[in-house]
Amino acid sequence: MVKRITFSVQKGESFGLLGPNGAGKSTTISMICGLLPFDAGEIEVAGKSVKKDPMSTKKKIGVVPQDIALYPTMSAKDNLVFWGKMYGLTSAQANKRAAEVLEYVGLKDRAKEKIETFSGGMKRRINIGAALMHKPELLIMDEPTVGIDPQSRNHILETVKKLNQEGMTVIYTSHYMEEVEYLCERIGIVDHGQMIALGTKQELCNRLAGGTVISLQLNEIESEFITFVKELSFVEQVVSKDNTIEIFVTHTNLAIGEIVGKAVTSGLQVQAVHVQEPNLESLFLQLTGRSLRD
Amino acid sequence: MRKAWAVCLLELKKVFQKKQSYFLMFAMPLIFTLIFGGLSGDGSSDRMKLAVVDDDQSTLSKGFLQSVKENELFTLVPESKQQAEQKVKDKKLGGMLYIPKGFEEQMMAKEDPKVVFKHGPEFTSATAISQMINQSLTKIKMELAASLQSSRLTGEDWKPVFSAITKETSTASTAVHKIEVKKGKAQSKLNNQSASSAGFSIMFVMIVMMSVSGTILEAKKSGVWYRMMSTPISRFELMAGFFLAFFILGWIQFGILMAATSVLFDIQWGDPLGIAVLVSALLLCVVGLGLFIAGFVTTTEQQSALGNIVIISTCMLGGVFWPLDVVPKFMQKIAEFVPQTWAMKGFTELVARSGGVADITLPVAVLLLFSAVFLVVGMSRVRFE
Numbered sequence: 001m002v003k004r005i006t007f008s009v010q011k012g013e014s015f016g017l018l019g020p021n022g023a024g025k026s027t028t029i030s031m032i033c034g035l036l037p038f039d040a041g042e043i044e045v046a047g048k049s050v051k052k053d054p055m056s057t058k059k060k061i062g063v064v065p066q067d068i069a070l071y072p073t074m075s076a077k078d079n080l081v082f083w084g085k086m087y088g089l090t091s092a093q094a095n096k097r098a099a100e101v102l103e104y105v106g107l108k109d110r111a112k113e114k115i116e117t118f119s120g121g122m123k124r125r126i127n128i129g130a131a132l133m134h135k136p137e138l139l140i141m142d143e144p145t146v147g148i149d150p151q152s153r154n155h156i157l158e159t160v161k162k163l164n165q166e167g168m169t170v171i172y173t174s175h176y177m178e179e180v181e182y183l184c185e186r187i188g189i190v191d192h193g194q195m196i197a198l199g200t201k202q203e204l205c206n207r208l209a210g211g212t213v214i215s216l217q218l219n220e221i222e223s224e225f226i227t228f229v230k231e232l233s234f235v236e237q238v239v240s241k242d243n244t245i246e247i248f249v250t251h252t253n254l255a256i257g258e259i260v261g262k263a264v265t266s267g268l269q270v271q272a273v274h275v276q277e278p279n280l281e282s283l284f285l286q287l288t289g290r291s292l293r294d
Numbered sequence: 295m296r297k298a299w300a301v302c303l304l305e306l307k308k309v310f311q312k313k314q315s316y317f318l319m320f321a322m323p324l325i326f327t328l329i330f331g332g333l334s335g336d337g338s339s340d341r342m343k344l345a346v347v348d349d350d351q352s353t354l355s356k357g358f359l360q361s362v363k364e365n366e367l368f369t370l371v372p373e374s375k376q377q378a379e380q381k382v383k384d385k386k387l388g389g390m391l392y393i394p395k396g397f398e399e400q401m402m403a404k405e406d407p408k409v410v411f412k413h414g415p416e417f418t419s420a421t422a423i424s425q426m427i428n429q430s431l432t433k434i435k436m437e438l439a440a441s442l443q444s445s446r447l448t449g450e451d452w453k454p455v456f457s458a459i460t461k462e463t464s465t466a467s468t469a470v471h472k473i474e475v476k477k478g479k480a481q482s483k484l485n486n487q488s489a490s491s492a493g494f495s496i497m498f499v500m501i502v503m504m505s506v507s508g509t510i511l512e513a514k515k516s517g518v519w520y521r522m523m524s525t526p527i528s529r530f531e532l533m534a535g536f537f538l539a540f541f542i543l544g545w546i547q548f549g550i551l552m553a554a555t556s557v558l559f560d561i562q563w564g565d566p567l568g569i570a571v572l573v574s575a576l577l578l579c580v581v582g583l584g585l586f587i588a589g590f591v592t593t594t595e596q597q598s599a600l601g602n603i604v605i606i607s608t609c610m611l612g613g614v615f616w617p618l619d620v621v622p623k624f625m626q627k628i629a630e631f632v633p634q635t636w637a638m639k640g641f642t643e644l645v646a647r648s649g650g651v652a653d654i655t656l657p658v659a660v661l662l663l664f665s666a667v668f669l670v671v672g673m674s675r676v677r678f679e
Binding site: 033034035055056058059061063065066067068069070071072073074078082083085086087088090130 | 296301307517523524526
């Protein structure tokens with residue numbers, strides 16, 4: 001269930017929906033695509049209401065589902081031609097466009113091979129290609145890089161970047177912070193069905209009370225030690241989980257010396273110390289007390 | 295409807311891409327027809343065989359056997375008593391008719407002669423044969439009485455008189471003449487080969503058509519359904535695409551099976567227009583049944599299990615595997631609620647009685663009624679979100 005999610009995406013913009021699994025990203029985009037009914041509010045795509053005129057809005061959207069929504073026993077080209085026809089292309093138009101799309105996703109030489117013979121990354125590329133067949137105004141991608149190798153992932157990210165640079169509006173959902181940071185100008189962070197933060201990357205990072213996060217891994221965590229850390233003047237927030245403490249601080253060098261020194265004098269073993277510059281991951285941690293990949 | 299046509303063509307392509315489809319659609323029904331159609335056959339050579347043991351070897355016992363031989367239910371095979379018993383035990387023969395020594399003496403003494411009819415528990419025609427044996431005995435008694443009376447009056451030996459009487463009665467023409475009428479009366483049933491062809495075609499078309507439900511579940515599982523619903527295709531176009539695909543598929547299968555059985559087994563399918571109407575109504579019903587099942591299952595495992603149970607049980611009830619007149623009356627009543635029963639009735643009209651479209655009005659109407667119910671319920675339960 002999602003509630004009170006409000007955002008707008010301008011033409012040609014690349015917008016990211018970031019959140020952990022189960023946050024409500026897929027539900028949100030399913031509603032934008034007209035796949036799920038919603039009981040309150042309004043969604044408009046290119047000025048048309050999704051509720052009142054779903055056929056018109058569907059024509060403008062290309063959806064890349066999280067699953068490989070293709071026919072495995074059919075060839076790459078046959079799949080693309082079929083999905084082109086589903087978007088209203090004639091047979092001739094679909095065949096011509098399929099050749100262009102295959103070239104675009106770098107699989108022209110594999111056009112006649114069955115999808116079931118493709119690697120995970122190649123399937124993902126055709127999965128994206130199917131959504132491009134009708135040259136949509138808005139491309140909605142639901143975690144399109146799940147479960148693929150780094151090389152294919154990079155290829156997909158480059159393809160999406162290129163599409164956006166060519167003027168296509170993109171809504172990209174992911175729980176990978178780096179992907180959203182790389183692709184999207186504006187980002188909405190979703191958790192438990194609600195939008196908990198919205199803005200550009202810079203705007204969001206500026207919201208972090210303590211700019212830097214010190215991650216301290218200890219052999220054990222004592223409540224006395226936590227209390228000591230929380231009372232330090234340069235500490236904004238402390239989040240502890242298992243044997244790790246995430247500390248949001250305003251003066252990094254001062255904090256490291258003071259906190260590590262106290263841990264040692266308290267008889268705790270410091271197993272690792274990480275210093276993390278402000279990013280969306282730390283913002284999510286600060287807002288929810290949980291990691292994006294929890 | 296361009297999108298519906300695209301869905302239809304894709305589904306057809308998916309089916310014909312798989313080699314195993316050809317085996318299931320065409321080879322299996324033909325093999326089943328060949329095996330089961332040929333098993334019981336129709337000719338006299340395929341009639342039930344009974345062993346006959348005549349220990350009396352008298353005029354009367356021979357006369358009695360002659361009378362029994364005139365039946366059209368079974369053929370008598372002379373055997374020794376020991377061999378006959380063994381063959382019945384081994385189920386090589388349906389039963390044995392044993393006339394012990396003293397048959398003629400008992401008849402002459404106006405006692406009820408002892409005749410033994412022995413058969414296995416699975417022998418379904420035993421009652422009819424027992425009745426037939428009793429009728430022959432009664433006939434012999436009457437003929438003997440007539441011979442003895444004649445002998446008393448003329449002083450002649452009764453045996454030549456008896457032989458003359460039995461010869462006369464066996465060759466005497468019956469009052470009721472059997473006239474073979476091409477349509478309507480003489481043949482009320484499909485012969486075995488035709489029944490098997492129609493029955494197994496129906497069954498295997500149903501098995502293939504059940505994949506309607508499987509296709510929708512598979513599409514939902516793979517995410518194709520999600521993508522499909524995100525495209526500007528209406529629900530009507532989508533379902534029409536699936537429906538059309540399986541209707542055409544069913545016709546291709548039925549058409550090829552009819553042509554093949556016509557060539558291989560010399561089956562005359564009858565009026566082409568009647569066949570077109572009946573098969574179309576049957577396919578509407580079967581595709582509707584597929585959609586109906588799709589509305590009630592959530593996994594392919596459930597679909598497979600439920601689909602097979604429905605097909606096999608309704609084929610059994612509907613007279614696909616055996617004629618309905620061999621099952622009890624209450625089962626025949628239940629069969630009225632099974633589509634296959636009406637399809638088989640339609641085929642009987644067209645194939646066995648050379649009927650036309652007008653003769654299959656009732657079976658077609660009932661099949662269309664089944665189709666409407668299945669489609670309405672099935673469509674109302676398909677989840678599009």
